[in-house]
Amino acid sequence: MAEHLLEIRNLHARVEGEVTDILRGVDLAIRHGEMHALMGPNGSGKSTLAKAIAGHPGYEVTSGEVLLDGENVLEMEPDERSRAGLFLAFQYPAEIPGVSISNFLRTAMSARLAEGEEMDIFAFQKRLMEKLEMLKVDPSFAARYVNDGFSGGEKKRNEILQLAMLEPRMAVMDETDSGLDIDALRIVSEGVNTIRETHDSMGVLLITHYKRILNYLRPDYVHVMLKGQIAHSGGPELADRLEEMGYDWLHEPEAETAAV
Amino acid sequence: MAEGTMTGDTRTDTESAPAAGADAIARGLASYVRSVYEPTLLTRLRREGWKTFVDTPMPTRKAEEWRYTDLSTLEPESYVPVTCEGERLPVERLPEPVREAMESDRDRAGVMVRHNGCLEHLRLDSALEAKGVVYAPLEEVADHRPDLLERFLFRSDVAPMEQKLWGLHAALLSGGYFLYVPAGVDVEHPVHAFRYLDQEGSVVSTHSLIVAEAGARVTCIDEYVSPDLERESLSLNGVEIFGADGATVSYLAVQQYGRGVKHFSMQHSNTGRDSTLNGFNVTLGADLARADVTSHLEGEGARSEMLALWFGDRNQHFDHHTLQHHEAPSAHSDLLYKGALTARSSSVFRGLIRVAEGAQLTDAYQTNRNLLLSPNASAVTLPNLEIGADDVRCSHGASVGQVDETMLFYLMSRGLTRKKAERLLVFGFFEEVLERIPGEGVRSRIRSSIETKIQAR
Ligand SMILES: Nc1ncnc2c1ncn2[C@@H]1O[C@H](COP(=O)(O)OP(=O)(O)O)[C@@H](O)[C@H]1O
Numbered sequence: 001m002a003e004h005l006l007e008i009r010n011l012h013a014r015v016e017g018e019v020t021d022i023l024r025g026v027d028l029a030i031r032h033g034e035m036h037a038l039m040g041p042n043g044s045g046k047s048t049l050a051k052a053i054a055g056h057p058g059y060e061v062t063s064g065e066v067l068l069d070g071e072n073v074l075e076m077e078p079d080e081r082s083r084a085g086l087f088l089a090f091q092y093p094a095e096i097p098g099v100s101i102s103n104f105l106r107t108a109m110s111a112r113l114a115e116g117e118e119m120d121i122f123a124f125q126k127r128l129m130e131k132l133e134m135l136k137v138d139p140s141f142a143a144r145y146v147n148d149g150f151s152g153g154e155k156k157r158n159e160i161l162q163l164a165m166l167e168p169r170m171a172v173m174d175e176t177d178s179g180l181d182i183d184a185l186r187i188v189s190e191g192v193n194t195i196r197e198t199h200d201s202m203g204v205l206l207i208t209h210y211k212r213i214l215n216y217l218r219p220d221y222v223h224v225m226l227k228g229q230i231a232h233s234g235g236p237e238l239a240d241r242l243e244e245m246g247y248d249w250l251h252e253p254e255a256e257t258a259a260v
Numbered sequence: 261m262a263e264g265t266m267t268g269d270t271r272t273d274t275e276s277a278p279a280a281g282a283d284a285i286a287r288g289l290a291s292y293v294r295s296v297y298e299p300t301l302l303t304r305l306r307r308e309g310w311k312t313f314v315d316t317p318m319p320t321r322k323a324e325e326w327r328y329t330d331l332s333t334l335e336p337e338s339y340v341p342v343t344c345e346g347e348r349l350p351v352e353r354l355p356e357p358v359r360e361a362m363e364s365d366r367d368r369a370g371v372m373v374r375h376n377g378c379l380e381h382l383r384l385d386s387a388l389e390a391k392g393v394v395y396a397p398l399e400e401v402a403d404h405r406p407d408l409l410e411r412f413l414f415r416s417d418v419a420p421m422e423q424k425l426w427g428l429h430a431a432l433l434s435g436g437y438f439l440y441v442p443a444g445v446d447v448e449h450p451v452h453a454f455r456y457l458d459q460e461g462s463v464v465s466t467h468s469l470i471v472a473e474a475g476a477r478v479t480c481i482d483e484y485v486s487p488d489l490e491r492e493s494l495s496l497n498g499v500e501i502f503g504a505d506g507a508t509v510s511y512l513a514v515q516q517y518g519r520g521v522k523h524f525s526m527q528h529s530n531t532g533r534d535s536t537l538n539g540f541n542v543t544l545g546a547d548l549a550r551a552d553v554t555s556h557l558e559g560e561g562a563r564s565e566m567l568a569l570w571f572g573d574r575n576q577h578f579d580h581h582t583l584q585h586h587e588a589p590s591a592h593s594d595l596l597y598k599g600a601l602t603a604r605s606s607s608v609f610r611g612l613i614r615v616a617e618g619a620q621l622t623d624a625y626q627t628n629r630n631l632l633l634s635p636n637a638s639a640v641t642l643p644n645l646e647i648g649a650d651d652v653r654c655s656h657g658a659s660v661g662q663v664d665e666t667m668l669f670y671l672m673s674r675g676l677t678r679k680k681a682e683r684l685l686v687f688g689f690f691e692e693v694l695e696r697i698p699g700e701g702v703r704s705r706i707r708s709s710i711e712t713k714i715q716a717r
């Protein structure tokens with residue numbers, strides 16, 4: 001086991017085909033079992049970081065490293081990263097008409113078994129029912145097509161349902177709180193806390209620009225991203241300061257001399 | 261047959277050679293007619309069909325309707341018409357794929373099996389028989405109830421460009437059934453016909469005639485199966501559906517021929533007042549498959565749902581040609597045709613919504629979606645409207661595209677390999693058609709055939 005579960009070193013990334021970097025040297029290290037919050041104004045690069053970690057084909061990493069438990073994930077395909085234990089709860093999850101949530105999840109779980117093996121249907125159903133109950137979602141939810149016609153809140157619950165089912169080693173949650181009303185926010189947060197209790201080595205990177213969710217989820221560290229770099233890091237109290245004072249008091253770090 | 265619409269021999273193009281090989285086929289046909297005892301009605305229709313065939317030039321690619329499927333290479337005389345000699349095979353000796361298919365669907369109102377056009381098995385629920393339902397070979401009905409048969413058989417209004425093959429189909433008729441549901445009778449379970457072809461180098465010509473009288477309800481399934489053939493065989497097929505006032509007919513055709521088959525299906529539904537037709541076409545097999553599907557909305561308030569799916573691989577060519585003909589006011593039609601193509605396969609969709617003068621308050625939709633899974637596959641889509649009334653709602657949409665990258669990434673980000681993710685997306689693409697297909701057994705068989713095709717990529 002490496003010291004850090006997720007280690008991001010001097011990461012530069014841009015939109016595929018563009019000439020300027022959006023991420024301009026991100027450094028971040030998360031140990032097993034830790035929860036880190038990543039805050040920052042809209043457009044600062046938080047989602048780009050999440051997608052670069054997950055291997056989104058629309059983004060190009062121009063330099064730097066991302067290590068999952070010491071393993072370089074940048075050389076892996078997105079599906080390999082997932083099977084290695086990375087999970088991204090998307091800010092804007094895709095809609096997949098015609099594919100039911102349960103079919104999708106069963107296929108995803110089978111993908112973690114040896115070639116040719118299928119997830120046992122009864123074990124799967126039992127687990128699925130447990131997780132749906134934990135998230136206080138009606139069992140009929142699983143028969144619906146993945147995100148097809150879902151409200152914002154339903155999409156977010158579906159992301160957390162997948163997180164609960166797949167139990168990754170490292171979860172990146174991108175604005176899971178937005179689109180959730182206060183009850184849903186509490187239920188989803190409790191769900192995440194439950195997952196962390198039973199699966200205590202899981203690391204979490206919680207991306208948000210509201211402090212609201214931090215009333216339910218207590219991060220060990222808080223980082224602030226400004227213009228593609230981590231501008232400031234601190235303990236949970238940093239979130240309170242941001243709530244009071246906004247982001248303006250944080251001055252931007254020196255810009256890198258040139259994008260590589 | 262709609263005599264008035266015949267094209268006649270006005271060709272200018274040498275390719276079209278209307279009587280190419282006509283002598284040979286005429287000899288074949290004559291021997292065919294002599295070899296079977298046949299009620300006069302069928303012989304007469306056969307001869308009329310033959311005349312149409314001879315009098316009509318073979319359509320060339322200059323005709324819009326045949327631009328993407330070349331009929332000039334079709335040589336009807338090169339196929340041997342099937343004949344029926346000997347005894348019926350007992351069920352356990354029916355070809356494996358047919359038995360398998362029969363066993364997977366339990367609840368059926370009736371079953372018919374034809375092997376190279378010959379009747380091997382026929383069953384109809386006796387309770388339905390008592391209610392006056394008829395499910396019988398055309399020749400049998402022609403013997404006992406020619407009056408009834410004559411009212412419907414070959415009575416559909418066939419477009420000029422379809423006449424040539426429609427005529428040939430009638431001339432070579434080698435196995436058809438008549439399904440008749442009297443007024444008010446509700447047939448709960450599907451009536452299911454299997455057509456198995458394994459005679460090399462043959463031509464088989466099947467007909468499905470379905471009549472639902474006022475308020476009747478029935479679901480009817482035709483399945484076409486063959487092994488891979490070495491010498492090409494030709495399959496001609498006519499479907500005529502007549503739904504009287506308030507009748508509901510669901511019709512499903514599943515074509516899963518092997519290699520070495522050319523299949524031409526000409527389907528006509530005639531929907532009466534407040535009558536509903538739910539039509540499905542599943543095209544998976546054969547080297548070349550052409551379906552001409554026409555919905556004649558004849559009665560006010562008629563409804564027609566037209567669904568289709570196809571999955572092409574290797575160098576298969578599928579051509580779907582549809583007409584939603586709104587002849588009466590306040591009718592509704594909704595077409596959704598979805599095709600996926602891989603390897604070097606190709607498909608054509610050409611669809612027309614035609615609203616007759618005076619067919620006010622028409623509600624008509626048409627959608628064709630094509631999913632290309634290989635850079636060498638190609639799809640042509642040609643939706644069209646022809647509107648003769650002013651107070652109508654019509655829309656059409658068509659697309660040809662590849663697998664959506666955003667969806668693909670989403671699935672892969674959950675650990676699915678690209679192949680598994682694509683598989684799920686293909687099924688997702690088909691699902692809105694698949695889920696509406698009547699009959700659990702047949703639906704799951706279609707699914708597993710698609711699965712096999714996906715795995716073979
Ligand atoms: N696919 C893209 N195409 C063009 N610009 C993009 C794309 N993704 C991100 N950006 C730009 O990069 C910057 C950071 O975006 P993003 O990572 O979404 O920020 P955040 O999640 O912090 O709100 C923004 O200026 C945004 O417009």
Ligand SMILES: [Mg+2]
Binds near residue numbers: 046047091174175
């Ligand atoms: Mg974002």
